[in-house]
Amino acid sequence: MILSQDTKLKISQAGTRYPKIRSAILPALHLAYEEHGFLNDQMYEQIAEVLGVKFIEVAEAASFYTMFPKAPRGRYLIQVCRNISCALMGSHHLTQYLLTKFGVKLGETTKDGLFTVVEVECLGSCCSAPMMQVNEKYFENLTQAKVDQLIAEWKAAK
Amino acid sequence: MEAAIGAQKRVLFEHIDDPNLHNIDRAIELGAYKAWAKVLKEIKREDLVQLVKDSGLRGRGGAGFPTGLKWSFVPQNSPKPKYLCCNADESEPGTCKDRVLMENDPHNVIEGVLIAARAIDCHIAFFYIRGEYDLSMRRIEKAISDAYARGFLGKNILGSGYDLELVLHRGGGAYICGEETALLSSLEGEKGLSRIKPPFPAVSGLYACPTVVNNVETLANLPRIVMRGAQWYAAMGTPKSTGTRIFSVSGHVKKPGNYELELGTPLRTLIYDFAGGILDDKKLKAVIPGGSSVPVLLPDQLDTPLDFESVQAAGSMLGSGAVIVMHEETCMVWVAELLAHFYMHESCGKCTPCRQGTGWLYEIVHRIEHGQGKPEDLATLEDLAHNIEGNTICALGDASAVPVLTTLRHFKDEYVHHIEHKTCKVKSNFRLRS
Ligand SMILES: Cc1cc2nc3c(=O)[nH]c(=O)nc-3n(C[C@H](O)[C@H](O)[C@H](O)COP(=O)(O)O)c2cc1C
Ligand code: SF4
Ligand code: FES
Secondary structure: OOOOHHHHHHHHHHHHOOOOHHHHHHHHHHHHHHHHOOOOHHHHHHHHHHHOOOHHHHHHHHHHOOOOOOOOOOOEEEEEEOOHHHHHOOHHHHHHHHHHHHOOOOOOEOOOOOEEEEEEOOOOOHHHOOOEEEOOEEEOOOOHHHHHHHHHHHHHOO | OOOOEOEEOOOOOOOOOOOOOOOHHHHHHOOOOHHHHHHHHHOOHHHHHHHHHHHOOEOOOOOOOEHHHHHHOOOOOOOOOOEEEEEEOOOOOOOOHHHHHHHHOHHHHHHHHHHHHHHOOOOEEEEEEOOOOHHHHHHHHHHHHHHHHOOOOEOOHHHOOOOEEEEEEEOOOOHHHHOHHHHHHHHOOOOOOOOOOOOOOOOOOHHHOOEEEEEHHHHHOHHHHHHHOHHHHHOOEOOOOEOEEEEEEEEOEOOOEEEEEEOOOEHHHHHHHHOOOEHHHOOEEEEEOOOOOOOOEOHHHOOOEOOHHHHHHOOOOOOOOEEEEEEOOOOHHHHHHHHHHHHHHHOOOOOHHHHHHHHHHHHHHHHHHOOOOOOOHHHHHHHHHHHHOOOOOOHHHHHHHHHHHHHHHHOHHHHHHHHHHOOOOOOOOOOOOO
């Protein structure tokens, strides 16, 4: 996977914002992830080259943070919060409901490439539980009807 | 006269319902950046630190350390640059207060960052924001660039000769990066591992330079304190816990939400008057008063005033101000399992007791919850939890022991029932509403 010139430029610009260039590794990972939706060793190499840091420094940071998957996922990455406030409001049923509806297991992507369901820890939306994050967006105070409607919309938008 | 304790007190939330507050023009109309101009033109740095000391403001990130005092630990004679980091990593389960401030009133938060930066004579500040917070991030990003455009940031700010840059840094979705030393590791481009203290960040923090890490809500208080004075602030709350606090109330209440109240307001008032009482009028079973890392309180402790000292005297902590309410149909072993999973998942892995212990705690509680517990498990759990507690670099290790130890202390019968009958005493079966 090749990072575009634009992404590379943004990465090197990120490097200028910090007193030490290594600080730009995390911003660089976000930029690469935004372009491709996942990260791999080849991208780490390119980031290392642009920033002038070691490959292992990039790989190490990337492995630590949960936001950077190493393989592509569905067009809609559905992250259901499994933590306490959401669990008290039925998030476990929400996860089960989604998995049954899509006929997949946790972490699997539907055959049409549209949906991947994963569980995540608290996303800071505890007062509007249960919630899920789909790609960037938060969906809160979920009910079965709301979930059905969202899925229908996403399927129609494909 | 100040209203009696127990009334809702809108200080940080003064304009929060204004839908355009995130817009710089509207924010300025409502008074934003006045305090910043005042700080630059009229207040000496030392006086600013004294003002915040006099206000009694204590950190809202968890530990409740006095803010002015923390600033005063930064050596001013050091030739090294000084750094300020705004901790916007908010990931303690139950906590969602900083997000409200960032999404709705970003300029107030930014203004707080600027004031704190000035107080320690910092010229590059960092805003470390939780990676998943998309809307917060966009609002803060826009607020920063608008603040630059109006001359509130950058070189020679408002003609004062003071320079300040503010860099937004997006986290990668790790709870541990909210811990101040892990946050600094993360900012330096490393894995978010906590560091042994001392040295404390005030002396040797970011890039080994003097550094202050302050929470979003802490910083958001500063513009008001500057404009209205230390006495005004100190008159709210209790003598040792001054001001207001944003409480995130979640779980089994009728009206979950973020409520700003004076410190010292009784827990009962928060749950019954503001959050509408218990969902479906069921019986209250337990309350976690300060985020998932603190011990539960029981229904007979509802009159506990919500201030740092009183909650501690009641055997818990005010922590992040997240109040998680559970009713009678909640299985406490299940709760312990959920939280044990969280700490296992979020341990940074640097110290052995935490890296190994959190996984082991989870494994045992999981086994008990799922009907495969053995009688000797309970002693092992206690032993294990006590062996993590106090033996780790950062407070995540201690936190991981808390849910297990306090549920064991107060609800041992449920653990025993699980082991004897291979099922819950009360089954948590919270369905998704239709
Ligand atoms: C595991 C762990 C996670 C933490 N997460 C946060 C957080 O998300 N936000 C925060 O402000 N403080 C968090 N803290 C507390 C910070 O280490 C630090 O005390 C705080 O940001 C200081 O700011 P204050 O003095 O304004 O409270 C955490 C602490 C620990 C041990
Ligand atoms: S206590 Fe846990 S999270 Fe904290 S430094 Fe040790 S291993 Fe990391
Ligand atoms: S517990 Fe689900 S968002 Fe916090």
